[in-house]
Amino acid sequence: MKSVVNDTDGIVRVAESVIPEIKHQDEVRVKIASSGLCGSDLPRIFKNGAHYYPITLGHEFSGYIDAVGSGVDDLHPGDAVACVPLLPCFTCPECLKGFYSQCAKYDFIGSRRG
DSSP states (O other), rough: OOOEEEETTEEEEEEEOOOOOOOOOTTTEEEEEEOOOOOHHHHHHSSSSSSSEEEEEOEEEEEEEEEOOOOOOOOTTEEEEOOOOOEESSSSSHHHHHOOOGGOOOEEEETBBB
């Protein structure tokens, strides 16, 4: 699959990436149909703002599920999905109120987590 990779500050390339396999029973794999660069990608590209290099850009995407782990029963291959890259902790005061976007200890797909 093709991806856009930021190798170091200011250096971006189109790369051929390996299609990942399902490793855990609760995982799904998404075939990306559409992705874009977000405003938060710009400092990663131009201001040495990435947590690690190389980093694959385009953490906001939509697509179709093309594989599911053995423990997934509510999603199926062919289902359309959109990604919310924010991964809340579910334990801080804001998460406990249901305000996940205000999580104090969040993780983030494509920025802090590959």
